[in-house]
Amino acid sequence: MVQRNKNFAKLHAGYLFPEIGRRRRTFLEQNPDAHVISLGIGNTTEPLTLHIVDGLKNAVVGLGTPEGYSGYDDDARGQALLKNLKSRIAEKWYGGIVDPDEVVVSDGAKPDCGRLQVLFGPDVSVAIQDPAYPVYVDGSVIIGVTGVCDRESGQFDGIVYMRCTPENDFFPDLESLPQTDLIYWCSPNNPTGAVSTREQLEALVEFARRNGSIIIFDAAYSAFVQDEALPRSIFEVEGSREVAVEVNSLSKPVGFAGVRLGWTVVPQELAFDDGTPVLKDWGRIMGTLFNGASNIAQYGALAALDDEGLEEMRQTVGYYMENARIIRQALTELGVTTYGGVNSPYVWAHFAGRDSWDVFEDVLQKAHVVTTPGSGFGPSGAGFIRFSAFGHREDIVEATRRLARVWG
Amino acid sequence: MVQRNKNFAKLHAGYLFPEIGRRRRTFLEQNPDAHVISLGIGNTTEPLTLHIVDGLKNAVVGLGTPEGYSGYDDDARGQALLKNLKSRIAEKWYGGIVDPDEVVVSDGAKPDCGRLQVLFGPDVSVAIQDPAYPVYVDGSVIIGVTGVCDRESGQFDGIVYMRCTPENDFFPDLESLPQTDLIYWCSPNNPTGAVSTREQLEALVEFARRNGSIIIFDAAYSAFVQDEALPRSIFEVEGSREVAVEVNSLSKPVGFAGVRLGWTVVPQELAFDDGTPVLKDWGRIMGTLFNGASNIAQYGALAALDDEGLEEMRQTVGYYMENARIIRQALTELGVTTYGGVNSPYVWAHFAGRDSWDVFEDVLQKAHVVTTPGSGFGPSGAGFIRFSAFGHREDIVEATRRLARVWG
Numbered sequence: 158m159v160q161r162n163k164n165f166a167k168l169h170a171g172y173l174f175p176e177i178g179r180r181r182r183t184f185l186e187q188n189p190d191a192h193v194i195s196l197g198i199g200n201t202t203e204p205l206t207l208h209i210v211d212g213l214k215n216a217v218v219g220l221g222t223p224e225g226y227s228g229y230d231d232d233a234r235g236q237a238l239l240k241n242l243k244s245r246i247a248e249k250w251y252g253g254i255v256d257p258d259e260v261v262v263s264d265g266a267k268p269d270c271g272r273l274q275v276l277f278g279p280d281v282s283v284a285i286q287d288p289a290y291p292v293y294v295d296g297s298v299i300i301g302v303t304g305v306c307d308r309e310s311g312q313f314d315g316i317v318y319m320r321c322t323p324e325n326d327f328f329p330d331l332e333s334l335p336q337t338d339l340i341y342w343c344s345p346n347n348p349t350g351a352v353s354t355r356e357q358l359e360a361l362v363e364f365a366r367r368n369g370s371i372i373i374f375d376a377a378y379s380a381f382v383q384d385e386a387l388p389r390s391i392f393e394v395e396g397s398r399e400v401a402v403e404v405n406s407l408s409k410p411v412g413f414a415g416v417r418l419g420w421t422v423v424p425q426e427l428a429f430d431d432g433t434p435v436l437k438d439w440g441r442i443m444g445t446l447f448n449g450a451s452n453i454a455q456y457g458a459l460a461a462l463d464d465e466g467l468e469e470m471r472q473t474v475g476y477y478m479e480n481a482r483i484i485r486q487a488l489t490e491l492g493v494t495t496y497g498g499v500n501s502p503y504v505w506a507h508f509a510g511r512d513s514w515d516v517f518e519d520v521l522q523k524a525h526v527v528t529t530p531g532s533g534f535g536p537s538g539a540g541f542i543r544f545s546a547f548g549h550r551e552d553i554v555e556a557t558r559r560l561a562r563v564w565g
Numbered sequence: 566m567v568q569r570n571k572n573f574a575k576l577h578a579g580y581l582f583p584e585i586g587r588r589r590r591t592f593l594e595q596n597p598d599a600h601v602i603s604l605g606i607g608n609t610t611e612p613l614t615l616h617i618v619d620g621l622k623n624a625v626v627g628l629g630t631p632e633g634y635s636g637y638d639d640d641a642r643g644q645a646l647l648k649n650l651k652s653r654i655a656e657k658w659y660g661g662i663v664d665p666d667e668v669v670v671s672d673g674a675k676p677d678c679g680r681l682q683v684l685f686g687p688d689v690s691v692a693i694q695d696p697a698y699p700v701y702v703d704g705s706v707i708i709g710v711t712g713v714c715d716r717e718s719g720q721f722d723g724i725v726y727m728r729c730t731p732e733n734d735f736f737p738d739l740e741s742l743p744q745t746d747l748i749y750w751c752s753p754n755n756p757t758g759a760v761s762t763r764e765q766l767e768a769l770v771e772f773a774r775r776n777g778s779i780i781i782f783d784a785a786y787s788a789f790v791q792d793e794a795l796p797r798s799i800f801e802v803e804g805s806r807e808v809a810v811e812v813n814s815l816s817k818p819v820g821f822a823g824v825r826l827g828w829t830v831v832p833q834e835l836a837f838d839d840g841t842p843v844l845k846d847w848g849r850i851m852g853t854l855f856n857g858a859s860n861i862a863q864y865g866a867l868a869a870l871d872d873e874g875l876e877e878m879r880q881t882v883g884y885y886m887e888n889a890r891i892i893r894q895a896l897t898e899l900g901v902t903t904y905g906g907v908n909s910p911y912v913w914a915h916f917a918g919r920d921s922w923d924v925f926e927d928v929l930q931k932a933h934v935v936t937t938p939g940s941g942f943g944p945s946g947a948g949f950i951r952f953s954a955f956g957h958r959e960d961i962v963e964a965t966r967r968l969a970r971v972w973g
Binding site: 158159160161162163164165166168174175178198200201202203204205206207210213214217218220221222223225226227228229230231232235264265267268270271272274275276277278279280281291292295296299300301338339369370371408412414415416417428429430431433438441442444445446447448449450451452453454547549 | 820
């Protein structure tokens with residue numbers, strides 16, 4: 158029989174979010190009448206907006222006509238669509254600081270992270286923010302970057318964990334870190350909600366340049382940055398083009414979590430030690446293991462990134478940010494210490510000395526609210542739970558009201 | 566600087582289809598007035614049909630309403646949609662011989678092949694039909710299964726090439742093959758158009774059972790099988806559930822090449838040597854490196870797989886199969902020996918002793934028709950070119966008329 162890929166045995170029992178789903182179902186079996194509100198998985202809840210729906214609808218109708226049909230991205234109409242979208246992203250999202258040819262369109266930030274892991278292969282060393290979105294670690298384990306997980310520390314052998322907690326203002330002491338090939342960096346951060354300042358990103362880029370590292374910058378929440386002084390892209394920082402790629406997504410800002418549209422920016426200057434442009438190998442990965450984002454989603458993205466679409470995006474983002482404000486305020490009034498939730502849709506609540514899963518269960522049992530236990534994001538997430546601001550307003554209000562049952 | 570993934574250097578210069586695109590562009594630069602007809606890349610050309618467009622349109626309109634919106638597959642509406650689609654595929658596509666829980670929905674067969682390669686990892690041995698769709702080889706190289714490519718033979722060290730030519734009726738002498746962990750098998754075959762008979766698939770399953778191999782059965786063209794006696798799924802063969810997975814796709818039969826919807830069937834009985842169900846690890850791969858097929862495409866697939874949609878699919882398939890008949894007939898009349906094109910949209914034309922790229926250039930220069938050189942699919946494709954039956958009828962007719970300039 159075929160041998161199981163030895164890296165799979167190293168993985169934790171389950172991916173974090175399915176585990177939360179299991180606990181939620183168990184609760185509902187025991188409490189069939191409970192109205193559970195989910196502030197756990199960061200899943201978008203608000204309908205697509207008018208102009209974007211129109212863009213999608215026109216696309217679908219067009220696909221039913223000889224003039225509007227396209228197949229794979231490589232036919233004439235598919236190429237034209239993709240070219241438009243790359244230009245639109247370069248211009249409207251990045252204000253022209255990246256080139257359209259450097260924007261590689263995909264079905265989302267998470268799949269792109271997985272493909273980046275295939276691109277870089279098993280022989281790289283990796284540094285990851287702790288806590289972090291689970292895919293950076295899990296994908297690294299699957300591709301063979303790591304050794305086994307130490308039960309005591311919860312850390313995988315072969316990964317450098319960059320502790321990001323309130324004590325260090327969610328930014329590690331770079332001087333204390335060893336050199337690694339890759340540095341995963343997420344800002345606005347999932348789960349802590351921390352947003353790196355310009356000075357911090359400058360220090361990070363300088364650190365990567367000194368060490369010959371590549372930063373994989375996850376900017377999936379950049380549209381939630383309200384403060385003009387904070388950078389929304391790593392490419393706003395001088396010197397970043399030689400040391401960074403950026404993954405991004407329309408999942409959260411326009412509610413495309415289900416429609417699926419993202420991209421990765423790979424600057425032309427970024428190269429491997431033998432001089433091969435990373436963009437060249439990335440093109441090979443995308444051509445071999447991927448077959449293009451849904452053309453319907455591409456048309457939807459075009460609509461989302463014109464002036465009307467961008468105005469709708471601001472409204473959608475504003476809606477979720479008001480949710481975040483309500484959650485933060487409620488927790489603060491209940492005496493809970495929180496971080497994030499200002500330029501990010503995640504509120505990171507601190508319960509010093511407590512087990513995250515215990516707090517998670519407490520909130521689920523008493524308030525019938527699903528959150529995400531911080532320890533699921535890494536050892537330094539212990540003692541925290543994450544509240545997601547993605548939800549209907551009435552659910553958010555009701556959930557915060559119920560939180561008084563836990564901490565009132 | 567970061568070391569380039571050592572497996573990339575092993576790859577051939579370019580993925581086959583971009584290379585064809587380059588040659589086509591070069592020709593057009595030199596002959597700007599030429600009307601080039603592409604029968605190369607198997608890209609669909611006919612508009613989506615009425616009922617399927619309606620399904621997509623309703624989906625898009627629904628996503629703009631509180632009642633119809635869904636985000637990631639894991640919210641209630643996303644789960645319900647996915648459950649419906651898995652049941653529909655199990656029932657309507659497979660006639661109930663697979664279980665809905667065994668159908669894992671994705672964005673297509675090619676991305677699923679790539680993820681299967683990540684699933685099985687670098688430590689497996691692999692057998693591949695020669696010639697074959699390039700992704701089986703290229704993905705295996707990228708993930709680290711192979712050594713370098715031998716310039717003389719065109720074969721990668723560490724891959725068993727199963728020669729499939731007219732001499733052996735496109736089916737290898739299994740007894741002469743060594744044991745491998747994985748066997749990639751594509752029927753109806755891309756590029757040869759050969760369809761394995763029931764007896765052949767029974768022998769293949771028996772061979773896999775004896776050797777402890779897993780068959781990765783690519784059935785992306787199964788909807789093109791017209792002959793009732795020929796199997797459309799590996800799971801029609803007894804004993805296959807312990808030794809096979811099947812990838813499939815709506816790209817070709819309903820023109821979803823751009824819309825993106827496919828699936829992989831992983832039977833519950835299929836297990837690794839340590840007893841771990843393959844379906845379990847596949848779920849982990851899909852949960853970690855993927856984020857669901859576009860929900861719009863899922864609704865479109867639901868429409869494509871109800872009675873009206875299936876009738877439209879038969880018409881679309883019939884259209885392309887009539888194209889195949891026209892191509893076959895024209896080539897035959899010109900004295901060219903062909904294979905395939907009867908239960909498959911590909912016609913495999915034989916030019917014994919000639920270099921495939923020379924024939925490709927000959928057809929391009931004289932008839933302004935793009936084909937695919939057989940050698941691009943592997944060493945045993947030398948001396949063949951592939952004609953794709955995907956095209957507008959008038960282009961197919963015009964292309965076949967022009968072929969007289971080459972062989973008339």
